[in-house]
Amino acid sequence: MPKTQFAVQMGMGTDLKGQDYTKAAARAVHDALHRNFLTAGAAFDLPLDRMIVDIRVGVGRPEAVDLEVVKSEAPVGRVTVEAVQGGLDIEMMGHTTLIANAIVCASWDVEIAQ
Numbered sequence: 233m234p235k236t237q238f239a240v241q242m243g244m245g246t247d248l249k250g251q252d253y254t255k256a257a258a259r260a261v262h263d264a265l266h267r268n269f270l271t272a273g274a275a276f277d278l279p280l281d282r283m284i285v286d287i288r289v290g291v292g293r294p295e296a297v298d299l300e301v302v303k304s305e306a307p308v309g310r311v312t313v314e315a316v317q318g319g320l321d322i323e324m325m326g327h328t329t330l331i332a333n334a335i336v337c338a339s340w341d342v343e344i345a346q
Contacts, residue, residue, distance in 0.1 A: 233341040233342055233343050234341065234342075234343070234344070235284060235339045235340075235341055236339055236340060236341070236342045236344055237337055237338070237339045238270075238272040238273070238338050238339060238340060239268070239270055239272055239337070239338040240335065240336070240337050240338075241264040241265060241267065241268050241335070241336045241337075241338075242264055242333070242334065242335050242336075243259075243260045243261060243262070243263030243264030243265070243267065243333070243334045243336070244260050244263055244331065244332065244333055244334070245257060245258065245259025245260030245261070245262065245263055245331075245332045245334065246259065246329060246330060246331050246332070247259075247329070247330045248327065248329050249327045249328075249329070251328050251330060252330070253291045253292070253293050253294075253296040253297050253315075253330060253332070254296070254297050254298040254301050254302065256291060256319070256330040256331065256332035257289040257291055257297050257302045257315065257332045257334065258301055258302050258304075258305050259332070260289055260332040260333055260334035261287055261289065261302055261305040261306070261334045261336060262305050263334070264334045264335070264336045265305065265306065265307075265336060270338060272338070273338075273340070276340075276342075278340045278342070280308040280309065281308065281309070282309075282310075282340060282341070283308060283309035283310070283338055283339070283340055284309060284310050284312075284338070284339040284340065284341070285306045285308075285309040285310065285311040285312070285336065285337070285338055285339075286311075286312050286314075286336070286337045286339070287302065287303070287305075287306065287311065287312065287313045287314070287334060287335075287336050287337075288313075288314045288315075288316060288334070288335050289302060289313070289314070289315050289316070289318075289319075289332050289333065289334045290315075290316050290317065290318020290319045290332065290333045290334075291315060291316075291317075291318060291319040291330065291332045292317075292318075292319050292320070292321040292330065294315035294316055294317055295315075297315040299313045299314075299315060302315075306336070309338070318332075318333055319331050319332045319333055
Protein backbone atom coordinates (compact mmCIF):
# COMPACT_ATOMS: atom_id res chain seq x y z
CA MET A 233 0.00 0.00 0.00
CA PRO A 234 1.21 3.54 -0.62
CA LYS A 235 2.36 5.78 2.19
CA THR A 236 -0.29 8.49 2.60
CA GLN A 237 0.45 11.65 4.57
CA PHE A 238 -2.23 12.69 7.05
CA ALA A 239 -0.57 15.54 8.95
CA VAL A 240 2.40 17.90 8.85
CA GLN A 241 3.48 19.67 12.01
CA MET A 242 6.23 22.27 12.45
CA GLY A 243 8.09 23.48 15.49
CA MET A 244 11.02 25.51 16.75
CA GLY A 245 13.40 24.81 19.61
CA THR A 246 16.34 26.64 21.14
CA ASP A 247 19.32 26.18 23.37
CA LEU A 248 20.00 29.65 24.70
CA LYS A 249 23.47 29.19 26.18
CA GLY A 250 24.50 25.52 26.20
CA GLN A 251 25.29 25.20 22.48
CA ASP A 252 23.65 21.75 22.46
CA TYR A 253 22.25 20.98 19.00
CA THR A 254 20.51 17.84 20.24
CA LYS A 255 18.67 19.78 22.93
CA ALA A 256 17.52 22.43 20.44
CA ALA A 257 16.43 19.77 17.93
CA ALA A 258 14.52 17.75 20.56
CA ARG A 259 12.78 20.90 21.73
CA ALA A 260 11.77 21.71 18.16
CA VAL A 261 10.21 18.27 17.73
CA HIS A 262 8.48 18.55 21.11
CA ASP A 263 7.11 21.95 20.05
CA ALA A 264 5.79 20.53 16.78
CA LEU A 265 4.12 17.54 18.41
CA HIS A 266 2.58 19.36 21.36
CA ARG A 267 0.87 22.13 19.41
CA ASN A 268 -1.60 19.70 17.85
CA PHE A 269 -3.88 16.83 18.69
CA LEU A 270 -3.77 14.32 15.85
CA THR A 271 -7.26 12.93 15.25
CA ALA A 272 -6.81 11.59 11.71
CA GLY A 273 -5.81 8.11 12.84
CA ALA A 274 -8.77 7.72 15.16
CA ALA A 275 -11.17 9.15 12.57
CA PHE A 276 -10.17 6.43 10.10
CA ASP A 277 -9.59 3.70 12.70
CA LEU A 278 -5.87 3.55 11.95
CA PRO A 279 -3.69 2.05 14.71
CA LEU A 280 -1.14 4.38 16.28
CA ASP A 281 1.55 1.71 16.28
CA ARG A 282 1.30 1.60 12.46
CA MET A 283 1.71 5.36 12.06
CA ILE A 284 4.83 6.38 10.12
CA VAL A 285 6.49 9.40 11.71
CA ASP A 286 9.12 11.16 9.60
CA ILE A 287 11.07 13.87 11.42
CA ARG A 288 13.48 16.32 9.83
CA VAL A 289 15.32 18.88 11.94
CA GLY A 290 17.36 21.77 10.61
CA VAL A 291 20.33 22.88 12.73
CA GLY A 292 23.64 24.63 12.17
CA ARG A 293 25.65 21.43 12.73
CA PRO A 294 23.55 18.38 11.76
CA GLU A 295 26.38 15.96 12.61
CA ALA A 296 26.22 17.12 16.26
CA VAL A 297 22.63 15.90 16.76
CA ASP A 298 22.01 12.63 18.62
CA LEU A 299 19.20 11.27 16.45
CA GLU A 300 18.11 8.70 19.05
CA VAL A 301 17.41 11.46 21.57
CA VAL A 302 15.36 13.38 19.01
CA LYS A 303 13.55 10.19 17.99
CA SER A 304 12.48 9.60 21.59
CA GLU A 305 10.34 12.76 21.45
CA ALA A 306 7.81 10.91 19.27
CA PRO A 307 5.60 8.88 21.61
CA VAL A 308 4.18 6.44 19.05
CA GLY A 309 4.68 5.06 15.57
CA ARG A 310 7.53 3.89 13.39
CA VAL A 311 9.86 6.88 13.64
CA THR A 312 12.69 8.04 11.38
CA VAL A 313 14.79 11.12 12.07
CA GLU A 314 17.07 13.14 9.84
CA ALA A 315 19.18 16.17 10.76
CA VAL A 316 19.91 18.61 7.94
CA GLN A 317 21.66 21.93 7.53
CA GLY A 318 19.38 24.72 8.71
CA GLY A 319 18.25 26.53 11.81
CA LEU A 320 20.26 29.48 13.09
CA ASP A 321 23.29 30.01 15.31
CA ILE A 322 23.34 33.59 16.56
CA GLU A 323 25.61 35.52 18.93
CA MET A 324 23.68 37.30 21.63
CA MET A 325 25.21 39.05 24.63
CA GLY A 326 28.37 36.95 24.57
CA HIS A 327 26.60 33.61 24.09
CA THR A 328 25.75 31.58 21.02
CA THR A 329 22.04 30.81 20.85
CA LEU A 330 21.03 27.82 18.74
CA ILE A 331 17.69 27.70 16.97
CA ALA A 332 16.42 24.46 15.42
CA ASN A 333 13.43 23.98 13.15
CA ALA A 334 11.54 20.70 12.87
CA ILE A 335 8.97 19.27 10.52
CA VAL A 336 7.11 16.14 11.57
CA CYS A 337 4.99 14.22 9.06
CA ALA A 338 2.47 11.57 10.14
CA SER A 339 1.51 8.98 7.54
CA TRP A 340 -0.03 5.52 7.26
CA ASP A 341 0.22 2.87 4.58
CA VAL A 342 -3.32 3.03 3.24
CA GLU A 343 -5.09 2.69 -0.07
CA ILE A 344 -6.95 5.81 -1.17
CA ALA A 345 -10.18 5.14 -3.08
CA GLN A 346 -10.37 6.95 -6.40
